[in-house]
Amino acid sequence: MFAGALGALVAVSLAHEAVYAVGPVAQEIFRQPAEDVPEWLPVPNPTKSFWIDSPDANPLASEGSSGSLTTDADVCIIGSGMTGISTAYHLSELLADSSNDPLSAVVLEARDFCSGATGRNGGHLTPRAFMKFSTYAELYGEHEALSSLAIEHHTSNGIVNIVKSAGLELAVDLVEGGHVDVFFDEESEIEARADYKAAHDAGADLQDVQWMDKEDMLSKFGTANSGVRISAHNLWPLKFVSGIYNITKLKRGKLSLHLHTRTPVTSMSALDSQPAGLHSRRWNLTTPRGSVACSYVVHATNAYAGHLLPHMRGSKGIVPTRGQIIAIRANASADELTKVSWSGNPGTEYWFPRPLNATEGEKPLVILGGGRVHAPGHERFVIDDSTVSPVVGEFLRGFLPDVFPGKFDKAREPEMEWTGIMGYTSQGDPFVGPVGEDYDGQYISAGFTGHGMPRAFACGEAVAQMIVANLTGQTWTAPAWLPQRYLTWNRP
Numbered sequence: 001m002f003a004g005a006l007g008a009l010v011a012v013s014l015a016h017e018a019v020y021a022v023g024p025v026a027q028e029i030f031r032q033p034a035e036d037v038p039e040w041l042p043v044p045n046p047t048k049s050f051w052i053d054s055p056d057a058n059p060l061a062s063e064g065s066s067g068s069l070t071t072d073a074d075v076c077i078i079g080s081g082m083t084g085i086s087t088a089y090h091l092s093e094l095l096a097d098s099s100n101d102p103l104s105a106v107v108l109e110a111r112d113f114c115s116g117a118t119g120r121n122g123g124h125l126t127p128r129a130f131m132k133f134s135t136y137a138e139l140y141g142e143h144e145a146l147s148s149l150a151i152e153h154h155t156s157n158g159i160v161n162i163v164k165s166a167g168l169e170l171a172v173d174l175v176e177g178g179h180v181d182v183f184f185d186e187e188s189e190i191e192a193r194a195d196y197k198a199a200h201d202a203g204a205d206l207q208d209v210q211w212m213d214k215e216d217m218l219s220k221f222g223t224a225n226s227g228v229r230i231s232a233h234n235l236w237p238l239k240f241v242s243g244i245y246n247i248t249k250l251k252r253g254k255l256s257l258h259l260h261t262r263t264p265v266t267s268m269s270a271l272d273s274q275p276a277g278l279h280s281r282r283w284n285l286t287t288p289r290g291s292v293a294c295s296y297v298v299h300a301t302n303a304y305a306g307h308l309l310p311h312m313r314g315s316k317g318i319v320p321t322r323g324q325i326i327a328i329r330a331n332a333s334a335d336e337l338t339k340v341s342w343s344g345n346p347g348t349e350y351w352f353p354r355p356l357n358a359t360e361g362e363k364p365l366v367i368l369g370g371g372r373v374h375a376p377g378h379e380r381f382v383i384d385d386s387t388v389s390p391v392v393g394e395f396l397r398g399f400l401p402d403v404f405p406g407k408f409d410k411a412r413e414p415e416m417e418w419t420g421i422m423g424y425t426s427q428g429d430p431f432v433g434p435v436g437e438d439y440d441g442q443y444i445s446a447g448f449t450g451h452g453m454p455r456a457f458a459c460g461e462a463v464a465q466m467i468v469a470n471l472t473g474q475t476w477t478a479p480a481w482l483p484q485r486y487l488t489w490n491r492p
Contacts, residue, residue, distance in 0.1 A: 042304060046115065047418040049416070051236060057238060069287070076105075076296070078298065079116065080113050080261065081118035081300065082240075082452060087461075088255070095254040114238045117302055122453075123367055124179070125159060125233040125454060142202050151455055158458065166247060171243060173235055173236045173239070234352045264288065271284050297442040298443050303383065318446060319423070321379055322419050325420070326367075326417045330407055337364055351368035366400065375391050397413075397414070422449065424450065430446060430448050465479075
């Protein structure tokens with residue numbers, strides 16, 4: 001179905017799609033053998049992330065790491081990031097008004113709560129408006145190209161609606177400032193305008209798109225490059241995931257939810273066949289603290305999926321790829337920087353100014369990521385987020401002062417610098433659905449290729465729908481917003 005797509009479309013950023021590598025570049029990214037990864041579990045001593053390690057940011061960090069282990073559950077979710085907790089949240093929502101018997105679910109996390117890519121990303125919630133629409137349409141058809149936009153808007157709208165309905169705007173630092181893609185060369189703008197036309201002709205809703213020439217950009221933002229502005233948000237990802245976990249945990253419904261952090265799943269094995277039924281257990285998950293028997297398993301482990309699923313290693317599966325981010329204090333005021341988030345084209349950089357708090361003064365902290373194309377091997381097949389790349393760090397320190405003269409100081413050191421491990425796939429899209437015929441009752445939602453914030457939440461929703469349909473003996477129908485190529489049975 002996707003012949004020739006291998007390596008044709010690969011996202012190259014952490015938690016925000018700044019640009020896609022096409023053709024030979026993408027093929028080069030995926031030709032390195034998986035044997036170069038010595039260990040597939042998260043390292044125990046990761047770098048300190050602004051989102052995770054700011055004071056009081058992660059009250060669930062060690063939740064369930066001591067005491068009794070939950071040894072039996074209907075559903076075991078491996079991974080406590082956006083995908084895993086979204087799956088639990090949507091299971092609870094789907095079961096709320098059903099006639100199903102109550103279910104039990106347990107979330108198992110190798111390190112602290114939400115300490116993977118969701119706790120280490122750029123904080124952008126930017127649904128794509130039209131970028132790379134022509135490429136998607138050429139590879140997969142116009143309908144799939146439109147679905148590629150639809151899932152991102154479904155995700156973004158869903159997250160924002162939950163935040164607002166639960167009154168979490170201040171708790172998660174939700175900012176609606178819009179997003180600007182800045183063009184550093186004429187070719188990038190020409191390509192973007194062609195994508196805009198193709199998306200417009202296909203019927204995409206583009207009414208919020210605002211093209212800005214160099215004069216507009218210079219007067220409004222202080223950078224002498226043209227750009228295009230769209231609607232978007234940014235937020236504190238970990239705090240959002242904490243919020244929906246608490247909503248799910250405290251909800252009096254048909255899902256009982258338990259969390260065990262610092263409890264890596266080291267292996268899994270099939271249990272002897274038991275009589276069919278809701279509470280029959282098919283799988284045994286082994287951890288250093290004991291074993292958990294369950295009927296359904298959800299792999300929400302992104303870059304680490306290859307640890308328990310060896311067939312997901314290598315170029316046809318999920319390739320761990322390290323991204324790097326700094327938190328740097330600006331010279332300019334919050335009014336001068338505005339609330340806009342940014343990505344650079346044709347580079348891989350993405351940034352936004354954090355909201356000020358009462359103790360910070362008037363100069364915002366800016367979260368900036370990217371630059372890994374300057375590191376040897378583009379940081380692919382790197383699964384160690386306990387260190388940073390000096391080469392990438394040097395590039396990031398000089399980036400904003402060059403783009404916004406006078407608003408950043410090249411001599412200023414970041415207040416924090418960290419890395420995170422992304423899961424890349426050859427076609428740039430996640431695997432969503434049943435793991436395979438040898439893994440009855442197991443599902444995966446992983447491989448977001450550095451673009452998880454506007455997709456992972458919805459993919460967790462899709463997996464929850466599949467599980468509930470299986471439990472009730474119904475046929476699952478893919479929602480209109482889910483691209484068909486994401487589904488595991490449609491992958492090459």
